[in-house]
Amino acid sequence: MIVSTKGRYALRVMVHFAQRGGEDYIPLKEIAEQEGISQKYLESIMTTLSKGGFVDAVHGKGGGYRLNRSPEDYTVGSILKLTEGGLAAVSCTSQGAAACSRSECCQAKPMWDKLDKMIDDFFEGITIADLLKEAK
Amino acid sequence: MIVSTKGRYALRVMVHFAQRGGEDYIPLKEIAEQEGISQKYLESIMTTLSKGGFVDAVHGKGGGYRLNRSPEDYTVGSILKLTEGGLAAVSCTSQGAAACSRSECCQAKPMWDKLDKMIDDFFEGITIADLLKEAK
DNA sequence: GTATTACCTAGTAATTCTGTAGGTAAGAAT
DNA sequence: ATTCTTACCTACAGAATTACTAGGTAATAC
Numbered sequence: 001m002i003v004s005t006k007g008r009y010a011l012r013v014m015v016h017f018a019q020r021g022g023e024d025y026i027p028l029k030e031i032a033e034q035e036g037i038s039q040k041y042l043e044s045i046m047t048t049l050s051k052g053g054f055v056d057a058v059h060g061k062g063g064g065y066r067l068n069r070s071p072e073d074y075t076v077g078s079i080l081k082l083t084e085g086g087l088a089a090v091s092c093t094s095q096g097a098a099a100c101s102r103s104e105c106c107q108a109k110p111m112w113d114k115l116d117k118m119i120d121d122f123f124e125g126i127t128i129a130d131l132l133k134e135a136k
Numbered sequence: 137m138i139v140s141t142k143g144r145y146a147l148r149v150m151v152h153f154a155q156r157g158g159e160d161y162i163p164l165k166e167i168a169e170q171e172g173i174s175q176k177y178l179e180s181i182m183t184t185l186s187k188g189g190f191v192d193a194v195h196g197k198g199g200g201y202r203l204n205r206s207p208e209d210y211t212v213g214s215i216l217k218l219t220e221g222g223l224a225a226v227s228c229t230s231q232g233a234a235a236c237s238r239s240e241c242c243q244a245k246p247m248w249d250k251l252d253k254m255i256d257d258f259f260e261g262i263t264i265a266d267l268l269k270e271a272k
Numbered sequence: 273g274t275a276t277t278a279c280c281t282a283g284t285a286a287t288t289c290t291g292t293a294g295g296t297a298a299g300a301a302t
Numbered sequence: 303a304t305t306c307t308t309a310c311c312t313a314c315a316g317a318a319t320t321a322c323t324a325g326g327t328a329a330t331a332c
Contacts, residue, residue: 001137001138001224001225001226001227001289002137002138002225002226003225003226004288004289004290005289005290005291006289006290008226008228008244011244012244015243015244025308027307027308027309028308028309029308038290038291038292040291040292040293041290041291041292043309043310044291046309046310047309047310047311050309050310057308057309057310058298058299058308058309059297059298059299059300059307059308059309059310060298060299060300060301060306060307060308060309061299061300061301061306061307061308062299062300062301062307062308063298063299063300063307063308063309064308064309065309076247088137089137089138089139090137090138090139090144091137092144107151107267107268108144108147108148108151108267111212111262111267114258115255115258118254118258119251119255122250122251122254126247131243131244131247132243134243134244134245134246134247137288137320140319140320140321141320141321141322142320142321161277163276163277163278164277164278165277174321174322174323176322176323176324177321177322177323179278179279180322182278182279183278183279183280186278186279193277193278193279194277194278194329194330195276195277195278195279195328195329195330195331196275196276196277196278196329196330196331196332197275197276197277197330197331197332198276198277198330198331198332199276199277199278199329199330199331200277200278201278
């Protein structure tokens with residue numbers, strides 16, 4: 001599995017924001033209810049998105065979250081990399097992983113590298129605006 | 137992570153067989169030692185490959201495993217699908233997974249489907265013979 | 273029959289995933 | 303100033319998966 005619920009929820013929430021449009025801040029509680037995601041779990045995801053600079057957040061009444069760019073300026077890749085902590089298809093190629101002792105002579109390494117690049121290009125080529133267009 | 141050690145070990149072993157060539161059966165113990173893989177763990181992988189019809193196996197002295205086709209007739213995809221039990225990038229698209237309640241209206245579904253197809257095409261387009269050529 | 277090999281069932285330690293629980297801090301309304 | 307609403311933070315926990323290990327059984331060669 002390359003994309004867990006965390007990343008998928010993050011995408012759904014971003015699409016949700018984009019779909020509603022507007023400048024208003026939307027409280028987490030409302031999003032959790034409408035998307036059917038556990039409020040507490042969503043909290044951690046929203047904090048990640050906020051810290052990553054993908055959404056603006058304000059406290060207090062009338063507060064909540066909102067996008068700080070237009071939907072076409074968010075690539076799916078950037079969101080997944082933030083929330084999933086990377087997109088490597090095998091541990092060999094993921095950042096921070098202990099370097100494989102066989103990487104020097106590994107016959108599969110070029111294949112993994114190529115796959116990683118392909119997946120990265122794929123996700124970087126899709127934006128939240130593109131996902132919106134898929135809506136019925 | 138889309139490919140675990142199980143699948144990666146399986147690939148390594150298949151390349152190992154291809155590299156040695158020949159008609160001789162090679163005992164599991166020997167492969168485990170040379171590849172630095174736990175003998176017991178490799179056992180379960182070899183049994184999978186054997187049951188899947190990817191290798192021939194014979195018991196007793198002089199026995200072991202060997203390929204039953206030429207390296208260019210094994211795609212990486214077929215080996216990974218067997219040992220990993222599929223290659224779906226998200227649970228939404230994997231066989232046997234509980235159908236997502238939102239699949240009807242999921243705006244990301246077409247993206248996941250496209251990704252799955254891309255990954256499948258990628259792995260089905262590479263054979264063990266191709267990996268061998270990468271060798272130094 | 274004995275040594276050698278593959279095959280089978282079950283368990284287990286470590287890690288990751290998917291959340292929960294409970295509190296703290298910031299800002300708005302009163 | 304107090305209260306209400308919201309985001310933010312730390313820590314834990316149950317479930318699932320991964321990566322192995324243990325110990326035996328069956329087939330084949332000698």
